[in-house]
Amino acid sequence: MTRGQAARAGAWRCAPVAAGAVPFGMAFGLAATDGGVSVLGALGMSVVMFAGAAQLATLELTRSGTPVVLVVAVALLINLRFAMYGAAISPYLRGPGRLARAGLSYLLTDQAFAVSVSAYEDEGPRSQAVWFYVGAAALLWVAWQVGTVLGASLGAFELSTELAPALVFVALGVAALKDRVDALVAVAGLATFFALAWLPYGLALLPAAVVGLAAGRIADRMRLASVAS
Amino acid sequence: MSALVVVVIGVLTFAIRGAFILRRGGGGDGRPHPWLVRVPAAILPLLAASALSSSVASPEDAPKLIAAATAAAVAWYRRNLLLSLAAGLTTLWILEALL
Numbered sequence: 001m002t003r004g005q006a007a008r009a010g011a012w013r014c015a016p017v018a019a020g021a022v023p024f025g026m027a028f029g030l031a032a033t034d035g036g037v038s039v040l041g042a043l044g045m046s047v048v049m050f051a052g053a054a055q056l057a058t059l060e061l062t063r064s065g066t067p068v069v070l071v072v073a074v075a076l077l078i079n080l081r082f083a084m085y086g087a088a089i090s091p092y093l094r095g096p097g098r099l100a101r102a103g104l105s106y107l108l109t110d111q112a113f114a115v116s117v118s119a120y121e122d123e124g125p126r127s128q129a130v131w132f133y134v135g136a137a138a139l140l141w142v143a144w145q146v147g148t149v150l151g152a153s154l155g156a157f158e159l160s161t162e163l164a165p166a167l168v169f170v171a172l173g174v175a176a177l178k179d180r181v182d183a184l185v186a187v188a189g190l191a192t193f194f195a196l197a198w199l200p201y202g203l204a205l206l207p208a209a210v211v212g213l214a215a216g217r218i219a220d221r222m223r224l225a226s227v228a229s
Numbered sequence: 230m231s232a233l234v235v236v237v238i239g240v241l242t243f244a245i246r247g248a249f250i251l252r253r254g255g256g257g258d259g260r261p262h263p264w265l266v267r268v269p270a271a272i273l274p275l276l277a278a279s280a281l282s283s284s285v286a287s288p289e290d291a292p293k294l295i296a297a298a299t300a301a302a303v304a305w306y307r308r309n310l311l312l313s314l315a316a317g318l319t320t321l322w323i324l325e326a327l328l
Contacts, residue, residue: 015311016309016310016311016312016314017310019311019314020310020311020314041232044232044235045235048235048236048238048239049235049238049239049242050239050242051242053276053279054238054242058234058235058238062234068231068234071234071238072234072237072238072241075238075242076238076241076242076245079238079241079242079245079246080245081268081272082242082245082246083245083246083248083249084268084272085246085268086245086246086247086248086249086250087248087249088266088268089250090249090250090252093250098251101247101250101251102243102247102251104250105243105246105247105250105251106243106246106247108246108250110272110273110276113269114269114273117269118269163284163293163296163297163317163318163321166277166280166281166284166293166297167296167297167300167313167314167317167318168310168314169273169274169276169277169279169280169281170277170281170297170300170301170304170313170317171300171301171303171304171310171313171314171317172269172273172276172277172304172310173273173274173275173276173277173301174274174301174304174305174313175304175308175310176269176270176273176274177270177274178270181267181270182267182269182270183270185267185270185271186270186271186274189271189272189274189275190274190275190278193275193278193279194278197282204279205272205275205276205279208275209268209271209272209275212267212270212271212275213264213267213268213271216267216270216271217263217264217267220263220267
């Protein structure tokens, strides 16, 4: 497979997710201009941060007059999951030099990670894994910027696609459940998330993810132990 | 909001994203760490719950939950994101038109 074919395969596989990112980007663009940010400012946020949940949290917190240090801390807390994604996907992205890997890092998102890793897992080791990722991640980047500009410029546009991002995450979440341990991880995480739902701005996400992962680790070890005995 | 805040978050987010990808030698040992195999199952349902709970606030939002359940069912039987999204949105629009 050539680089171009791999990139096109990645973009093709990412297309449904990228389509879902457009309304999500529009929701952000709308929220930004509602909050007094210019179209260019909204696009700037989407280019510089390129992280929807953190962008929305940054808007909300800034609007409610939260101290800058806390705004930054919350955004980074929400984005810490990218480190987990990076660790999981880095073995597939080892080929290129450091500068190229900086570009790959910048493009890392929930969707690019989910689409690429699920493809790597389904289809085994692929040559050109990097270009598959580039195709998927770059398409997502374009969709996000297009959505941002559309939403920001069509401030008066009424859309009932505000549920689209939630539905995308529902579908991705269901597809992530590949065995019983995954189901346990999800249930443990969700229980923790709802127990901590009183925390503002998605702060419950990280502790909930950690509890889910710990539950999964314990279950994986027990399963290994029972296989060994 | 100051552009500085956005730039600071952007630069630090880039550092988080690159924490493993940018490691000398290209990061991991060729296999995801056992903890990290479970990351998608740990974080994606949470992002779904988070996105849903922010758009479902009152009993009038019940159609959204039904739409989400439809999308989840479609995702379970057909692992096709666009189909899932279309089924969810169509359910929502039909329910909103009826109610």
